[in-house]
Amino acid sequence: MSDPLAVQPDAASAPPPPLRVLYVDDDPALGRLVQRQLGRLGFEVVPAFSGEDGLARLGTERFDVVALDHYMPGQDGMATLRAIRALENAPPVVYVTGAQDGRLAVAALKAGAADYVVKEVQADFIELLRAAFVLAVEQVRMRRAHEAAEAEIRAARDRFEALAAERALLLREMNHRVGNSLQIIVSLLNVQAGATEDPRVKEALNSARNRVSAVAQVHRRLYTSDQIATVALDQYIGSLLDDLQVSAHREHGGITLTYDADPIHIDPDRGVALGIIATELVINAMKYAYPDGEGPVRVKLKRMGDRLDFTVEDDGAGISPEKPATSTGLGNRIVKAMSMKLGCEPTFDPRERGTCVRLTFRLADRGKA
Template sequence: MAPIRLLYIDDDPALRRLVSKEFERHGYSVQLAATGEEGLRRLRAGGIDVVALDHYMPGQDGLQTLGSIRADPDAPPVVYVTGSDEGRVAIAALKAGAADYVIKDVGGEFLALLRVAIEGALAQAKLRREKEEAEAEVRAARDRFESLAAERAVLLREVNHRVGNSLQLVSSFLLMQSDVSPDAHVKGALASAYGRVLAIAQVHKRLYTSDDVRTVALDNYLRALVADIGASAADDEWLSLAADPVAIDPDRAVAVGVIVTELIINAMKHAYPSGKGPVRVTLHAPSGGDIRLCVEDDGIGNRSRSAEGSTGLGQLIIEAMAVKLGAVVTVHASDGGTRVLVDFSGAEATRVVD
């Protein structure tokens, strides 16, 4: 084990010799300085573990020297040595950054106390360094984690961007095929498939244009989805949306989007046999409460449920998405229209405050 390297600064030559002899006997490597200026020069040369510093010295006194030592962020610990029994000197030294203080005497009785103080100061310095190193490691780990998280978010946005583009391309093909198909049933099936793919594509678009890939702003998502569905029908005045701002996870957003799409498609097909009529979509998300989605029309109501040509696929899709969402679907149909309520838990949702 390497010896402790002590720098003892004192203008009293007898005490310097006494300290050197006593500490070398205990295995220390002792360097001596007679003035504060000399001690600072020796300290700047390096290789010192701890400093014992006298208070009364000609020229630059102990407190001034201590201030110069503490100006170095890598300075070793300093034990202040004074012959004064006045508490103000010790307090001033501790305030100036001394690790400890010892009151000396001419007979050398203070040397044992000085050794204890030095070893305590070194132990404190070691603990402080270890704490700083541990904190630095924690900061570095946190920075690495944040960097990886940011990189992961960028990659996820890129993936969602590419998936979204692919889904948009597929939905465009479906719409084009629907437009040119001469068969009304095929045209309707392709239009329905277009809406389903569009519901999923819009989620990915929301994710790659958002800073947060963990949630989707459901109100904005539904607004874009409703606008796309309305535009695909060449007239969006019949379709309206009123939605509270709320954010949910992407998987649940997909389920909500598919359900809304199916209900709108169903209203388009069956609610108004003689033409188009209003279809209203509302999303109510009270703070801390369950979320209610409503799709309603003013169409033929009960009579639309037995419409000819219906395959029941849309209903199966709604039921599957409701299970995924953990939702309860309630249908209110009368001669004055159909109102479908979808109630699901808002426990994992985040209420957005404008």
């Protein structure tokens, strides 16, 4: 019975095939010597006795490396080297010369030779050839592996860029459709508010319209922007305030709305939360801060390191001492709920006159950091 723990033969562990060497030299005796000596070291050497013969063999056989003599009748080594380098997937060439001329070696290397060996019929000549062959083949292997890795990286980058572009297109289309759908709801709420005679119903519908508009505004901006992961918070809040300013002139003619903001980008979810908060606070200030209907409402959005400071303030009647901040109205509940999404709570700065509501929160979302 066979031993289950015995190592089974594996094709992957088989020894690699011997390196095939094309040795091009017009000296047949030296060619046979190199063939015999390197054969003992595990190489398969095929001799060729002229540059033309070597090129012909390269056209019909596969070789891992070429050894090329310089001085040959007819087509010399340098001309043969240039012809080999012009071949597709040419093997590396080790230039062999009997001349002690450094300029010749440099010229061969510049022409594309992987290495050169001075030809001396001594024991170290064979060893130098062996080492040069192994090094040249290894350099080719490493270069091709590097090129293959770079090609794979480029292909992966191209695939990633294509997927990212497709994702961005889909997200823009989704934001476009959501924005259009929300805008239809805004229009319906506006029509419904205009059709009712009940002031409380009209106010409720207008409030709902403003809240839906705050969400729709973000989706419109994401659709038209090159950035789909963030929204320009300062511009977004500014657009909301522009819409509210139009409403203020229509319903509260004496309210002056001003806005001071730093350029800030933020994720859309928290941008929507702050937009809804801004809408609620500004509308509340317009409605209740000035019983006589005239006065300023100031909105500020400032960056302080890694935190944002958002304030809505007025110089009006202020908060009643009996009910400083305990309103249970829908708007107040919405502000508190949206503030939780920002990881903060609204605070009321002490003032001799008017009201200042402040929210301070981290610019980076804790859940995404």
